[in-house]
Amino acid sequence: MTDDFPRRPLGATGLHVTPVCVGGGPLGSMPDVFGYDVSTERGTETAVAALTGPFNFLDTAAGYSDGESERRIGAALARIGGVPEGFVLATKVDRDFATGDFSGDQVRRSAEGSLQRLGLDRLPLVYLHDPEHISFEEGMAPGGAVEALVALQREGLIAHLGVAGGPVELMARYLRTGVFAALITHNRWTLVDRSAGDLIDEAVSLGVGVVNGAPFGGGVLAKGTAQVGNYAYREADDEVLRRIRAMEEACAAYGVPLGAAALQFSLRDPRVASTIVGVSRPERIAETARLATVDIPEELWQTLAPLTAPRESWLY
Template structure:
């Protein structure tokens, strides 16, 4: 089974004391934690840093070794050059209270072209320098659109890749990308296996998949999925999660955690027994009518 990674994108977006308590539970869970300089305007890293600082020394070192973060474009100017990479890392290390991270992703590089980021003296060169200096043990590319992510994978510069909403029960468009990455020896992170929350909560008024409204065909397919899961007395969320964690293409599955209760729920979903007969019945549903074809998304 692939290991779960706890996503911290919403950590710190509400009450700070509650965020620190959630961060403490996440740090003590033994799971990797995925955060970013820009999550909750920096509050995600601050909450994790405060929780880390409160841990006894041996626990703190172990917990800190499991916190992954990302470099982000400047939130005001959109700059994502080498200078911004170094500044983003400095901000992250200060907020987390650490000197190094196990993995540092280039996150959503949408404000620069891949050619610019990969050019001599660009953002990727800065990441390579940080890896050489030991500030990051490894570097990765983390984004959604597959053609863009593929450009960075093809560069051969990265140790890891993360894509979100592109490898789920509904749309497995990232399969070729993940297979290519693994053939290069890269570590694969699959984020958002619920496609937002459609595969956790089911079709309902206003339901969305991968940030997009769903149509009647996808609503009907998802309803059929939920009926199969109910017939086997298995939560659909467990099936959606297991689709990712059982895949030989995926090393780590990233799921957002908004509170300590959500962490407990997620661990229970991961332990759920899923009979093989259920997978066979899902195959009989045929391909889902995805709102986008992940193999061609831009």
């Protein structure tokens, strides 16, 4: 089934990925973030669906649910007999959430834990996750997080390195080091927020593969303002909500789900190799595939374009 969607090159990594990447955060159960629980069996079944469905790219992190997302993916891999040929499984190294430690030693512990939980002897793609929790200087210092990642790659435990985080200028600084072959930006390239536009341009100019996370802004661009009042997991300001309500009305007038427009906004950007959509149920895989292929008339895109929130409302 992984031939259903054409694959795109992920920068200069040599990896080719489908335009949608399945996000593994929800399948590990993160009720504080997503507002609901996911049982172990449902999470494992969702991971099986992700690994055997129409997309060949799955993203997780060591820190998602204290490793539970990786454990469930590892159980799914054991169930289906390993990583399918041509499938790209990505994870992230995390700080110690109890102490805040994001040293080189912590990065090594995080990566080694991922290998164990996933049941792998090598990780295809590993991102430095949310380095905004330390200074750039700390991250790049001798014995620091980046040096540890490079060492793990040199030792053959990691094939490709990426950086994943929020603040766009900090992400750009990490890309300029030349260490990273892939980037995840999240919540900052959506229908309503265009903070990452220059960052994405710079990544492409450097040959870095761009992965766009959270095209639904944490849910509001999929479920609508009647159900969700947050953007990027925080309370949205009134102007952002007003713009999204106008987008809802425009999409309804054309009979297009808001979620389809939000997803395809990212998918149709030639600079973006893949777009991450978090899933928590097996059936969400097929639902995401449908959203990715809904026919959207050019007139709707022209209507949505000026509804982007003003720059002062962007995250940056």
